[in-house]
Amino acid sequence: MARRIAVVGASMGGLRAAEQLRSAGWQEEITVMGGEAHPPYNRPPLTKELLKSPGSFQEALATVTLRQRRSAADIEWKLGAPVTGADLTARTLTLSTGERVGYDGLVVATGLRPARVRVPGPLHGRHVIRTLEDALGLHRDLQPGARIVVVGAGFIGCEAAATATLLGCRVTLIEGSSGPMQLTLGRELSEGMRNFLTERGVECLSGERVAAFTWQDEGTDGQQRCTGVRLTGGREVRADAVIEAVGSKPNVEWLAGNGLDLTDGVLCDGHLRVLGTEHVVAVGDVARYPDRRAGTGPRRVEHWTTPADTAKIAAPALVAGLNGTPAAEPAAPLPSFWTDIFGIRVQGVGSPAVADRIEVLEGDPSRPAEGVAVAYYLGGRLIGAVTSALPADRQLHYRKLVTDAGLPAGSQLAAV
Template sequence: MGQRIIVAGASLGGLRAAEQLRAAGWEGEILVIGEESHPPYNRPPLSKDVLADPGSPTEALAKLAFRPRRSATGIQWRLGARIGSSNFATRTITLDDGEELGFDGLVIATGLRPARVAVPGPLPGRHVLRSIDDALALHAVLRPGTRVGVIGSGFIGCESAATAASLGCTVTLVEGRTGPMERPLGPALSSGVREMLSNRGVECREGVSVVAYRGDGSCTGIELSDGSTVAAEVIIEAVGSDANVEWLQGNGLDLGDGVECDRHLRVLAADGKLVPGVVAVGDIARYPDVRNGSSARRVEHWATPTDTAKIAAPALVAGLSGQQPADLPAPLPTFWTDIFGTRINGIGSPAQAEEIRVLEGDPGQPHTGVAVGYYRGNTLIGVVNAGLPASRHLHYRQLVLDAGALVTS
């Protein structure tokens, strides 16, 4: 029997890993296993275009589905299959139905799942937004006049609040401890996003959190930490994510925040030693920020699966061949969002900044065009721009690239 690499996870990270394994010269078996029954699809539109107008389920999936590269031939797919456990000593994984599969190499790409709000109250009426099925179920209940409570003001919270408002819903955004997207944007630009949301009818409740849901059988309202109550029959919980690492327990890994890796995305044991023949890709991987010289962290952006697969796949193939991986450029995190038609682009690592400087425009009015720089010392480590043409976005991207080259050289 020939050698087999199992890719655990069949979303974008799993697809890109399989493609990159072939590109790195792997000629053995590649088996991709995914819990969802759908083939890999694009997730960012779920909280925007799909939530607003998905069409039929078939049409929605057709719009989002990825097509594997032509060079990625001979890949086997097992969809609708959940991995229950793994044993690195015997080089096996076990599916929930009891089937055991052996591997020579393993790519961990099981990603994240939405965190839930752990407070008393009924479950019906509460939604999350991670999968296409989530988006279809949520779209079905977003009707003009529907009272919607969005819990959490990160990307998904702000996007879904804007989409629900555009559909004619009465929307309240419960921000929590920080303002809209404040961690990656900083307080000034976050305040500008809040103004954009408020001007389009979204009620933003600052500095409060949920203590309970009200309702007899189904949600009718939200009790907040300031003692007030918000009426809402549809709740969207957008309070972050948890890494899907349970199937990896018992292998001596540090699973406190995803899966710890080295700069080549090779998985490390809790004692810091390399785990032979195992890599991780996507937002489950916790790896060193080589560009900024900071500690290992996970990056939950759309480009992360592709960027990490380009490093992890050749490193895995090299390791299985008894070779050392090549030194490849470290990923440059990028992210984007649309809020009521204003595109916000991020480059680098704004959340790691010690100082924030306005480069152009007014952060209080993002729709009019603004760029904000994020610095550690005097080094530019990130830029967020909003409402600017593509040429300005490319300009700031190059500035961050040039600054990173100085740090890593």
């Protein structure tokens, strides 16, 4: 009887894991399960090109659907029914339909869901951006002249604020405790990005948090709709729609009861093998694993490249375990990320968020649209770089500097 590897999560992480399982030599069954009814699709356009001009639902879906490799042609897909529980001892999964699926090996690829602002107020009129339906629903509210409040100034919040402004909306960005993308970029470049956003029409409120959402009854059914926010400083900001971009939560509840460390995603070793069980690996931003390049302890990496990077490590390790052979030395991926805001690209590599020192290498961080490069160090070693509005050759130059910095002393670097 053929053995089966089950992949739970049918977004990019699930797809890349299935493809890498075939590349690693797994010729037996692969079943990919996911809660969304759509095939795997690309999420970055949801806050940019697609949010600006989605077209019909089918046109939008065709725009973002990921192309599958030929090696994935014989994979079984179970879409539209999320996995709600797992018994890792019996090696069985339970779907929302009640169906049970057995497996020999398991890939955890359930990703994230948006966090919400936990203060009083109705949900109607408040948007998050994670799914295709989220983006299409928000687009309908982004009419010229509409008052839009964006809560949260991370990458998604800044992208959504820029897109809404380009569509003619009047946008207020509630930053919270840190400036635009500050946790990744650092204070100086964050302040430059605030100036950049303000010059293009975004009202940025720094140091403010939402105390409550305001609302009014709407329609004959008396449904309450959010009409704005009341801030901790007492100010009220009116809104025709609110976008919440205050971070994410790992989708791990379905793994509860199996004795795993699920405090922040799924705790893994350097091969992405889930600690506390066997023949289970995790991929994508649900996985918490050692950052070998930065030399830090286990952490999750929420970047677009993470699903592919981790799948290349996890899939061979899982196949080796199932076949009773040793796993090869894992690679140490170089994380990378980017965002496009008002026509400029901010691009980074490495792990800037964990740096203890930041140095400007090129340009003026107060004017990010004119070209800037910033380096990030930990313990005196270069661990990341961010560029803004620089040509491709300069971006590649700084990427090479981070790559050449290598790993901390005592670490071994396998081919990426």
